[in-house]
Structures are given as structure tokens and as C-alpha cells.
Amino acid sequence: xxxxQTSVLYxxxxxxGYYRLGxxxxxxxxxxxxxxxxxxxxxxxxxxxxxxxFGIFNVGTLPPLCSGLPExxxxxxxxxxxxxxxxxxxxxxxxxxxxxxxxxxQGFDCNTTAGPPLLxxxxxGVVPLFMLACNLVKQTQPVRLLMGGRRCDDVxxxxxxxxxxxxxxxxxxxxxxxxxGLVTQVLERKxxxxxxxxxxxxxxxxMLKAVHxxxxxxxxxxxxxxxxxxxxxxxxxxxxVVPGRRHRSDQPDYRCTCKQGPVxxxxxxxxxVDHD
Ligand SMILES: Cc1cc2nc3c(=O)[nH]c(=O)nc-3n(C[C@H](O)[C@H](O)[C@H](O)COP(=O)(O)OP(=O)(O)OC[C@H]3O[C@@H](n4cnc5c(N)ncnc54)[C@H](O)[C@@H]3O)c2cc1C
Ligand code: FES
Numbered sequence: 001x002x003x004x005q006t007s008v009l010y011x012x013x014x015x016x017g018y019y020r021l022g023x024x025x026x027x028x029x030x031x032x033x034x035x036x037x038x039x040x041x042x043x044x045x046x047x048x049x050x051x052x053x054f055g056i057f058n059v060g061t062l063p064p065l066c067s068g069l070p071e072x073x074x075x076x077x078x079x080x081x082x083x084x085x086x087x088x089x090x091x092x093x094x095x096x097x098x099x100x101x102x103x104x105x106q107g108f109d110c111n112t113t114a115g116p117p118l119l120x121x122x123x124x125g126v127v128p129l130f131m132l133a134c135n136l137v138k139q140t141q142p143v144r145l146l147m148g149g150r151r152c153d154d155v156x157x158x159x160x161x162x163x164x165x166x167x168x169x170x171x172x173x174x175x176x177x178x179x180x181g182l183v184t185q186v187l188e189r190k191x192x193x194x195x196x197x198x199x200x201x202x203x204x205x206x207m208l209k210a211v212h213x214x215x216x217x218x219x220x221x222x223x224x225x226x227x228x229x230x231x232x233x234x235x236x237x238x239x240x241v242v243p244g245r246r247h248r249s250d251q252p253d254y255r256c257t258c259k260q261g262p263v264x265x266x267x268x269x270x271x272x273v274d275h276d
């Protein structure tokens with residue numbers, strides 16, 4: 001884990017209210033694993049902001065700007081503007097300073113080779129699945145992505161996944177892209193066709209609960225990436241805990257999302273209690 005003072009390479013609006021942010025991030029291509037996250041802190045006119053957590057979309061290395069200079073490692077984030085912090089982020093320009101803490105948390109276990117992988121993303125939850133897909137396509141083919149969103153604008157990075165060779169299936173609430181309906185309906189169908197699949201999911205909690213119930217019914221393995229509210233990102237504030245599988249009101253069992261997650265084997269969590 002590094003605490004870096006770094007700078008913005010680019011910050012582009014890729015769909016209304018969604019941005020793709022590239023930051024210089026020395027060491028990230030070697031260190032980061034799919035499913036990990038970073039804490040971003042920007043300074044804006046003496047308005048220091050709490051760090052905000054974002055999943056890692058991708059990492060890579062750019063060629064040197066000119067001969068004699070080193071190559072430049074970078075990390076890419078994709079974010080949705082929802083409040084003050086992300087609004088300030090959306091104004092970042094090339095060269096602006098940003099503090100970056102990471103890579104943080106536990107990522108996806110990609111080493112299991114059992115069964116074909118099915119990735120399920122809801123809205124901005126698709127972000128950590130891209131680096132996972134980059135990793136999986138090197139080990140196994142085919143990799144399938146089921147993506148859901150309210151409208152077509154909420155379905156991100158389809159082209160990037162397809163360029164990797166990932167088979168993508170899209171469902172939107174209003175039918176403006178892909179089939180009309182919920183991504184969980186697509187998952188039901190795919191699990192009938194691929195009954196030995198292993199599922200990786202990230203998205204809003206109601207979607208994850210539905211994915212969990214379907215995976216239990218089909219007896220397939222599931223890893224979930226959670227987006228709990230986080231203040232510190234390093235296990236100090238306990239603001240991000242979620243109930244673990246043995247949780248009872250008289251016998252608490254909590255998991256710290258930033259240290260033990262954000263990716264969990266779904267069997268380690270309690271799905272009986274409300275996580276929100
Ligand atoms: C591990 C992790 C990975 C994440 N990855 C991404 C990502 O890749 N892209 C992305 O756009 N967002 C991601 N998020 C959510 C992101 O951290 C929040 O959207 C961001 O912190 C909001 O900051 P803000 O100041 O703009 O909004 P605030 O003003 O702090 O909040 C605005 C609204 O957003 C809600 N909100 C804030 N944080 C969260 C959260 N963690 N989950 C759900 N609702 C929240 C608040 O309850 C409030 O209603 C991730 C969160 C976690 C914990
Ligand atoms: S965010 Fe502080 S302990 Fe997890």
C-alpha cells in the first residue's frame with residue numbers, strides 16, 4: 001500500500017455523469033489485483049475532502065514522454081457523480097494534484113479454474129469487473145459478462161469488454177439497451193445453460209442479494225464486491241462493517257469491508273440481515 005501525491009493524466013466524461021480518470025500511479029501494474037480499491041483525496045481551494053473509495057478499473061504503463069525518461073505507470077478509475085466529492089473530482093484537469101492511497105483491500109480470487117466464469121455487474125458496479133476480465137481472459141475462455149443498468153447511459157465500458165473477447169449480455173430497466181428487465185433474469189438463464197459456472201458480482205446491495213439467492217439455488221460459487229460507506233479505508237474507523245455469516249443480535253459477527261473485503265466469498269456474509 002502506498003500513499004502517493006500524484007497527478008491527473010486525464011479526466012473524461014464517458015457518459016452523462018460518468019467519468020474516466022487516469023492517474024499516475026507508480027508500482028500499480030505490479031501491485032494491484034482485480035477487485036482492490038483506492039482512496040482518492042483532492043484539494044480544492046483550501047477545501048480538503050475526506051478520502052473517497054473507488055474500485056480500480058484498470059492499470060497499465062505508458063511509454064516515456066521522451067527518451068531518457070522513465071515509463072509511466074497509471075491507474076484508471078471510472079466514477080459516477082453523486083455528491084460533493086465526485087462533483088469536485090469531475091472538475092479535475094490534466095496535471096492537477098491528487099492524493100492516492102492504495103491499492104487497498106482484498107481482491108477477487110481468480111486462481112480457481114473450476115467452471116466457466118460469469119461476471120455480473122450492476123451500473124457502476126461493473127468497474128472492478130474489467131480488471132478481473134483482463135485477468136481471466138488470459139487463463140480461460142470464454143469469459144461472459146452480464147451487465148445491468150437503469151438506462152443505456154448506465155451501461156458502461158461494453159466496447160472495452162468486447163475488445164478483450166468477453167461475451168457481453170446487457171439488460172436495462174427501460175429496454176433502451178439490450179433486453180428489457182433485470183440482469184438477474186439473464187443470470188438465471190445463463191446458469192441453466194452453464195450449471196458449473198462460478199459467479200463474480202458487483203453492484204447495488206439489492207442486486208447482490210438477488211444474485212446470492214440465485215447462486216444458492218443453483219449451487220454455484222459466488223464472490224461479491226461490496227460498496228459499503230467508508231471513511232478511512234484502512235481498518236481504523238470500523239465504519240464499513242457488514243454482518244458476517246454467524247451474525248446474531250446477541251452474538252455479533254462483523255466483517256470489515258475495507259480490510260477483509262471489499263471482495264468476499266458470499267458464504268462468509270450474512271444475507272438474512274439488511275446490509276444497507
Ligand atoms: C470499495 C468501494 C469501491 C467503489 N468504487 C466505485 C467506483 O468504481 N465508481 C464509483 O462511482 N463509485 C464507487 N464507489 C462509491 C463511491 O465511493 C461514492 O460514490 C463516493 O464516495 C461518493 O462521494 P461524494 O462525496 O460524491 O458523495 P457523498 O456526498 O459522500 O454522498 C452522496 C450520496 O452517495 C451515497 N454514497 C456515498 N458513498 C457511497 C457508497 N460507498 N456506496 C453507495 N452510496 C454511497 C451517499 O449515501 C449519498 O446519498 C465505491 C465505494 C466503495 C466502498
Ligand atoms: S472504512 Fe474505516 S474501517 Fe473500513
